[in-house]
Amino acid sequence: MRTLSAYPGTLADPLEVTGLTDLEFLTLGPDEWWVLLDACAVPKGLSAAQVVVYGQPDPVPIIALANEILGLWDRPAIIDLVLEGQLSSAE
Numbered sequence: 001m002r003t004l005s006a007y008p009g010t011l012a013d014p015l016e017v018t019g020l021t022d023l024e025f026l027t028l029g030p031d032e033w034w035v036l037l038d039a040c041a042v043p044k045g046l047s048a049a050q051v052v053v054y055g056q057p058d059p060v061p062i063i064a065l066a067n068e069i070l071g072l073w074d075r076p077a078i079i080d081l082v083l084e085g086q087l088s089s090a091e
Helices: 014-021 030-038 057-072
Strands: 003-005 027-029 048-051
Touching: 014 027, 014 030, 027 030, 030 048, 030 057, 048 057
Parallel strands: 003 027, 027 048
Antiparallel strands: none
C-alpha cells in the first residue's frame, strides 16, 4: 500500500502504520502524528504527509507538528510571522 488516509480518531493504534513499509503518502490527525513522532515511528519512505484537522483549531500547534514532520527530512520549517501595522484606504 502506497497511500493511507486515516482521519482523526479512526485508528485504534497509530503505530500499526509502521507495518506498511511501502507508504509514500500518509494522512493522519494531529494526535496520531504525535504518537508516531513520539515513538520515532514515522515511516521513512514517505514522500508526502498531510495533517487533517476539523473546525478552526489554533494554527500554532499544527505548525509545530508540521515542522516536526518536516524536520525528519531536513526540510525548511514553516515560518511563524506576525505582522503588525495599520491599514489605510488608498487615495
